[in-house]
Amino acid sequence: MAVFYLLNLGCAKNLVEGEHLAGMLLAEGWLASERPEAADWLIVNTCGFIRPAVDEAIDNILELHDERRPGQRLAVVGCLVGRYGRKLARSLPEADLLVAPGRLGDLPALLAAPPAQRLAIAPPRAIFDAATPRALSTGPGWAYLRLSDGCRHRCHFCTIPAIRGPLRSRPAADILAEAEAVAQSGVVELNLVAQDLSSYGHDRPDGPDLAALLPQIAAVPGVAWVRPLYLHPDVLETRLIRAICQTPGVLPYFDLPLQHLADPVLRAMGRRRTGAQLLALIDEIRAMRPEAVLRGTLLVGHPGEGAAEFTRLMRGVEEIAFDHLGAFAFCPEPGSRSARLPAPSPELAQERLETLMAAQRAISAGKLAAQVGQQLSLLAQGPHPDHPYVRWGRTWRQAPEVDGQTIVTDGDPAPGRIHLCRISASHDYDLEAVAVA
Structure with missing residues (x-):
């Protein structure tokens, strides 16, 4: 009986795909191993979004290759293959099989009878549905629920649309069927994920948008918490804010990838809303639910960010006082429009990142201290x-x-x-x- 070892890298959406890959293999009679040395196939489910993620994936692939015993095979799957395709196949002879996102549904067959052509690639069109087996790998009582794949935005620093394709929202009935199955397994917290959750349903004129879908997910028996993650601020409107703030069972939690607050940088990023509009969005959320949690994501060192723009960003961070914040230094990604623009030096970007996170550390400490006794x-x-x-x-x-x-x-x-x-x-x-x- 064949045995596989699966290493998932990258984001929560990638983890969900890895859970489906494991589920499909288990349904075909494979056995899963937590020890690479015990497996027939070593599978690395990769991220390829930014340079550090690419480096992490390559390091893990080469480490598994160096330690594998005779007879073991190595498969590289996911976004790294989708981004680099044939170039990756030529430069990575260590991999016996490379599978892009558009062919992940074929993985069991590809492993059972490896094709003569090592690279299995196709445009990403499908998305795993409720009928696809899934082996949950998250902690007790919680899971991710993916609502869509792909992205309809064209942010100038981002390669996701090229890797994952256009927005493809799952039918509401299919999402609810998976939510019910997951809840029956003992999950009480569903964390909703997508490349942009707030755009869910915008490609399906016959179906609900997220504001209409949230009450249906929250009503699934056994589900106590529904947490929406990654709400693109350019398309976050009052109706969706109200649904998040006022639907019982939906946590008033807003994960907002604002990226910046200075208008010149936002324009260079290809964002539609201004810094003032983003701050007004924050004010609207807090007016509706003062206790709402705000998680932000910011990108420093992007083209257009001079000293004045970074000062504007820092002032905004102090003004907003995020409950949680993730921040990153700009990496010029080949194929993106931002990569062709002059940017602050990597050293300056890293210095600004450290300044930003030092300020957020103090904000976070103060926000958490205020919860003592609650x-x-x-x-x-x-x-x-x-x-x-x-x-x-x-x-x-x-x-x-x-x-x-x-x-x-x-x-x-x-x-x-x-x-x-x-x-x-x-x-x-x-x-x-x-x-x-």
């Missing part, structure tokens, strides 16, 4: 992987994998269940709590 709902995750004598989880204000964690220093809440806890201490990015009976 009682918050927490999704318990069991023993802490680094400190097995304590428990941990996430409050409703903390998204998985990106927002920090809550250490439960007193009590033993059941993993995968939502409990009430009292926040007892805070740090720069994490919390401590005691379970409330």
Whole structure:
């Protein structure tokens, strides 16, 4: 019986695809191994969005190749193959098989009978649906639910539309069928993901948009928390804000990739809204739900960012006071329009990134300190992987994998269940709590 080892790299959307790949192989009779040395096929599910992700993927591929025993085969799948295609096949002889996103559904057949042509590539058109087997790999009680693939925006720094294709939204009935199946397995928190969640349904005139779909997902039996992730600010409108803020079961959590707040930089990025409009969007959210969580993503060092523009960005970060913030230094990606424009030096971009994150660290510490003494709902995750004598989880204000964690220093809440806890201490990015009976 054939055995596979699967290494997932990159974003949550990639993880969902990896779960489907594993599910399909298991349904075909394969066995999964957590040890590479025990597998017949080593599979690396790659990200190819930015240069650091490309480097990480190549490093992992070469490491698995160097350590593999005779007879083992190596498959490279996903976005890295979709982005570089034939060039990657020529430069990576270590891979026995390379599969682009448009051919991922064929992976079991390709592994069972490897074709003479190592590269399996096609334009990305399909998206895994509720009928596709899926082996969940996330923590107790939570999962990602992918609503669409591809992107309809053309941000000048981004290569996603070239890799993943145009926006393709899943039918609402198919999404709800998967949500019901996942909930029946014990999942109580669904984290909704897409390249741009706020554009869901805009390519399907016969179906609902996200504002109409959210109440249907929240009504799935067993689902307690629905968290929308990655809402493109150029198309986030009042109707969707109201649906997120006012639908029972939908967490008032806004993950906003603003990228910048200075108008010259936003124009160079190909963004439609101005810095003032983005700040007004924040004000609208907070007016509707003052306790709403704001997670931002910012890009420093992009073409058009001089000293004045960076000062404007820093002033905006202080004004908004994000609950959580991810920031990155600009990397000129081949094939993007931004790569052809003059930009600040990588050294200056890194210096600005460190300045920005130092300011956010202080903001985060203050926001978390204000939660001490509050009682918050927490999704318990069991023993802490680094400190097995304590428990941990996430409050409703903390998204998985990106927002920090809550250490439960007193009590033993059941993993995968939502409990009430009292926040007892805070740090720069994490919390401590005691379970409330």
